[in-house]
Each structure stands twice: as structure tokens, then as C-alpha cells.
Amino acid sequence: MHIVVCVKQVPDSSQIRVHPVTNTIMRQGVPAVVNPYDLVSLEEALRIRDRFGARVTVLSMGPKMAVDALRKCVSYGADDAVLITDRVFAGSDTLATSYALASAIRTIGAERPVDMVFCGKQTIDGDTAQVGPGIARRLGLQQLTYVSKIERVDPEAREIVVHRRAEGGVQVLQTKLPCLVTMMEGANTIRFAGMDDMFRAARCDIAEWDHKAAGIAELTRCGLKGSPTVVKKVFAPSAKAVKAQCFDSAGKTPREVVDALLARVFEQHPSIEEEIAS
Amino acid sequence: MSAEESPAGETAAAASAPRRAGGADLGAWKGVWVNIELERGRVQPVSWELLGEGRKLADHLGVPLSGVVLGPDDEATVAAAADAIRYGADQVHVVRDPVLAHYRTDPYTKALTELVERRRPEILLLGATTLGRDLAGAVATTLGTGLTADCTELRIDDETRSLAATRPTFGGTLLCTIHTLEYRPQMATVRPRVMAMPRRDDVRTGTVIEESVTLSEDDVVTKILSYIPDADADKAQLAYAEVVVAGGRGLGKPENFRLVEELAQALGGEYGGSRPVAQAGWIAAERQIGQTGKTIRPKLYIAAGISGAIQHRVGVEGADVIVAINTDAKAPIMDFATYAIVGDALQILPALTDALRERKARRAAGQGAAGACAALAADAA
Numbered sequence: 001m002h003i004v005v006c007v008k009q010v011p012d013s014s015q016i017r018v019h020p021v022t023n024t025i026m027r028q029g030v031p032a033v034v035n036p037y038d039l040v041s042l043e044e045a046l047r048i049r050d051r052f053g054a055r056v057t058v059l060s061m062g063p064k065m066a067v068d069a070l071r072k073c074v075s076y077g078a079d080d081a082v083l084i085t086d087r088v089f090a091g092s093d094t095l096a097t098s099y100a101l102a103s104a105i106r107t108i109g110a111e112r113p114v115d116m117v118f119c120g121k122q123t124i125d126g127d128t129a130q131v132g133p134g135i136a137r138r139l140g141l142q143q144l145t146y147v148s149k150i151e152r153v154d155p156e157a158r159e160i161v162v163h164r165r166a167e168g169g170v171q172v173l174q175t176k177l178p179c180l181v182t183m184m185e186g187a188n189t190i191r192f193a194g195m196d197d198m199f200r201a202a203r204c205d206i207a208e209w210d211h212k213a214a215g216i217a218e219l220t221r222c223g224l225k226g227s228p229t230v231v232k233k234v235f236a237p238s239a240k241a242v243k244a245q246c247f248d249s250a251g252k253t254p255r256e257v258v259d260a261l262l263a264r265v266f267e268q269h270p271s272i273e274e275e276i277a278s
Numbered sequence: 279m280s281a282e283e284s285p286a287g288e289t290a291a292a293a294s295a296p297r298r299a300g301g302a303d304l305g306a307w308k309g310v311w312v313n314i315e316l317e318r319g320r321v322q323p324v325s326w327e328l329l330g331e332g333r334k335l336a337d338h339l340g341v342p343l344s345g346v347v348l349g350p351d352d353e354a355t356v357a358a359a360a361d362a363i364r365y366g367a368d369q370v371h372v373v374r375d376p377v378l379a380h381y382r383t384d385p386y387t388k389a390l391t392e393l394v395e396r397r398r399p400e401i402l403l404l405g406a407t408t409l410g411r412d413l414a415g416a417v418a419t420t421l422g423t424g425l426t427a428d429c430t431e432l433r434i435d436d437e438t439r440s441l442a443a444t445r446p447t448f449g450g451t452l453l454c455t456i457h458t459l460e461y462r463p464q465m466a467t468v469r470p471r472v473m474a475m476p477r478r479d480d481v482r483t484g485t486v487i488e489e490s491v492t493l494s495e496d497d498v499v500t501k502i503l504s505y506i507p508d509a510d511a512d513k514a515q516l517a518y519a520e521v522v523v524a525g526g527r528g529l530g531k532p533e534n535f536r537l538v539e540e541l542a543q544a545l546g547g548e549y550g551g552s553r554p555v556a557q558a559g560w561i562a563a564e565r566q567i568g569q570t571g572k573t574i575r576p577k578l579y580i581a582a583g584i585s586g587a588i589q590h591r592v593g594v595e596g597a598d599v600i601v602a603i604n605t606d607a608k609a610p611i612m613d614f615a616t617y618a619i620v621g622d623a624l625q626i627l628p629a630l631t632d633a634l635r636e637r638k639a640r641r642a643a644g645q646g647a648a649g650a651c652a653a654l655a656a657d658a659a
Contacts, residue, residue: 244616
């Protein structure tokens, strides 16, 4: 079995700040991490390898600094790592991103056929959840998104049974390999990196492919040119015209503040008092 | 796997070619479509919310609004089509086929893609549910067009006659407006409860168009073995609750979360939390409120120890009244709250719970006394 896990290096969103005057994102000093949802998929791939024997290749698209994310994945136990990095990828939307990644997976598969592709459920910076399905369509893979559990993998029969989250329950699906899986958070926890793997990660060569090495012929399908969506405007939301009516608790007991608040809320919104009473 | 080995390799290769619908060709794409999400005989309410929003876009453009219903050949599919008209559609395109009995990516993608190519709508909206996001990503890639996920605002840009889709970005720190200028259809998904539910009009009339798409169960590789309904139906209640109390990192530690739960209970409402506390495991993922969790539209929302990052804000802005409890008078949540208590949530929350419980007790006692008086009066008579 050969499993490819797609990962993205993302800014740690909890530490992103917006410049109060210019409304631009202050990236300086924001640490980059492996997208946390990708680690759930990586762990699942490693578990399949542990059970059946497989090769796990991690793949990323991004600037050169994204090798750090791939090195991190190798330290968790991934066997190989490939970074596709090229100026022609700049400005890619999800359609262009899935084109580039799918092309790279084809190239990886030419050497050793790929049986499964894992992607994160979504990223924490883009939050679109579109790249996984995009790759699946382009490569003709069975598409299994929002998987909460992999119940069975049968490499011989090339079958897989998964639990897929739906709105009011879980679908139990059986399908054939090759397939693409995106895992739900909570399905597992990424393992601790072992000492051996940490040394291996520190020393290993991470393949860096430009568009040619990745097997991409049509540059018009990459980057800004290959992206149907155009970002017209980025902005911080405006404050509400009416400021919050403020109750300061300084010098008052919590009960006094709370009573003052409730009196005001019920006076101005009688329907809420009825809602609570019902 | 190479493209040759993959059974669907050929079609996938063809599918991934982006088609530019530029110049005069753009004008051939007309109308606003909304995917009516039918799953196990039930329509996801987000579909009606999208019809409400789609109505405004269609009226602005001066084009018809259509629903698309994909489902099995049964009463629920027919009813969903009829309901789509009641919620604002001028026409409904319906595909009834046993292969569509349950959602599976391949046959649904094939059916929707074929309908879009046949009828050429300029805009296609889907709910950002697990089903809708799975389907939207597959359809957009197959059509080679632009898709904007989790929009919080949809407008028509008069200059270009294109859809201006606004969504939070960078983990919800900023908003961005995205256009698909040269490709059609312009696709977007919107999360449940982000748009208001339109009024249902039972006398509204429209046209149901039965569409045929060639589907065969033999062609579908993925099979449904079973379906496990959620045991905890409460999880689904949060998005539609009238009163919601939520906590954030300002509560300090997971044990303090019971203060949030107790207040929610005293109010007869639901509770939830911000993304950081959900990620830290203080609450179940299903109770996360915000852009990547649930969007809520309650009458009353109380946020304790939540700073109010944009990704949270877009999930709660639909609330009628927002009460913020925060030690920081300059926290972003103060910019969109209706009322704010500047103070320690750990002291304010229990005080609020006590005050509300006492109110309830007084009311009950009052009613009890009134009842007793009435009984005495009856006796006297």
C-alpha cells in the first residue's frame, strides 16, 4: 500500500493579530504549524501502515519554509516527504491548488501506485474544505469526507468501510480503493514523535519540486491564472453603530450589577422576559 | 495510481479542465439556483434560508429563482419540490431516481453537474453542511468553476453583474469579498442559520420541472451499509435555540464551565463555547459556536469570557440581543454586543443564575398564591 497525506503549513491562527490602523494582518512573529486537522489524517494513515505495512508519503504545496511542516510529519513517522514549491503556484485558489496537488500525486504514483490519499477536513486559515474533494475528482478517487472512523481496510480485496458524518447521524459506507479520505477531528490523537524518527526527520532530504518536477504541463491552470475566484477586497468588520450599553461592576456587588442588567434587558426587550418565563 | 489505472481517470482528467465562460458566453448563463438538500426524507432548513437569500439576488438581477431537488422517487422528494416553491422558488428542477435514495458523492455530483450544464444558471448556492460541502467541492471541480465557502453575505455587484461573496478569512480575523468573474456558474456555500428563514407562503405557485439524468446503481462504487442516527439529539438543538449561553477562555479552566451550563439551564436554553475552548476539549466539538462551529440566531445570547474574534462574531451576529461579560472593556465583543458587563464572569455568572432562579421561584409562588386565592373565592361562592 502507498498512502499520500496532503498537509498544509498554516499560521497559528490563535496568534494572528490585525493591525489596528492599517487593517492588515500582522504575520511577523506568528509561528507556523502543521494544520491541526491534517495531523488527524496523518495519524490515521500511520495506523493503517502499522497494521498492514504501507509507505506513507506526505505532500505539501507552499513556500520553501513549508519544509518545516513536512519535517514535523516525518518526525511523527511519515516515510517520505515532497514539497511542491514554485512561484507559478502563488495566488492559487482551491481549484488551482487541487490541480497542482493532484498532478504531484500522479507523479508520485508513477513510481509507486497510490492506494489512498488523506487530506485534512479543512485548514484553519482557509476553512474551505474544498481541496480534498477537488483532488478526488481530478484523480477519480472515491471521495470520503468527514470520516469519523475507519472501520475496516482490506488491502487484498481493495475495500474500505468508513463511518461518514452526516447532519443527523453517521453513514456507514463501503467503497473500493483508491480513495480519498478526510478525517473528522477527535477521531484520534497524533502520536508522540519517537527519538529515531526525530533524528531521521532532522537529517532527511525533503524533495522540493518545481512545477516541472511535479509533472505540471499547463501553467495556465496554476496560481492566479488558474484560479476562477478573485479576491476583490479584504477588510476588518465595522463596529456596530450603536455601542454596547455598559454596566461596570467596579464598586458594586455582582448581584447589584446583574439586577441592573436584567431590569434594563427586560424593559427594552419584553419578549425575552416572556421567552425565559415560558 | 496513474490516470490510466484509475477507473474514472479519463473522465476526471476531462473534468478538471477549467472552462472559461468569457465574453458573450457569460450571458448564456441565467438564473439563480439553490440546492434543496434532502437527506433521509427531510429537507435541511438551510435550504429554505438560501431560497430567502436567493430570492433577493434573483430579484436584483431580474432572473428566476430555481430550486434543485435530487432524491429518490418518493413522496418526500415531491414534497420538497412543492415546499421549495412555498419558500420562494419560481421553478424547481427535480431528479427522482432510486440511485439518489441516500447521499453519495458520485451520483449526486453527476446529476447536479448535468443539470447545471443543461440549464446554465449563473449562480448556484448550497448549504455548507457536511453533504453540501462534499457536493459543492466535487461539482465545482468537475465544472472547473469558482466556489466560495461559508459566505456570510451575498450581494450582486452592479458593475460586473457578478456575485460578491463575503466570507471570513485567516481563521476569522478578517473578512474578504470574492468574485468569480469569468466562469459560470458562480458557486457559494452558506452555513445553516447565517441567513434568516424566509416566511413560508402556502398559496405561492411555481413550476416543477421533472429532469432526467441517466444513473445506474452498477456505476456507483460506494455502497451504504447502514445509517446510525445520533443518540444525542440535543446537539442539533444549539443552532435553533432561542436562548444560548457560551463561555470562552476567560473562564480560566474547564471546571468553571459548569457556571455556563447552570445559567443555560436556569434560562431554559442551550450552552456552547468559543473555538479555543472547543479545541482545548473543554466542550464537545458540536457545541462550538462561530464560523467553524455552529451559527446561532437566538433571541438572547450571553457570552462569558469570550473576546469576540471575527470568527466568533459571524457565528452570533444574528442574535437579537447579545450580552457580553468580560473583564476587558476594550475586548472586540464590546463592538457588537447589545449589553456588556465589565467584570469577572466567574462572579457574574452565578449571580445571574441566582437572580433568574429567584425570579422563577417568585413567579411560581405568585402563581401558586393566585391559584389559592381563586380556589378560596370559588369555595366562598
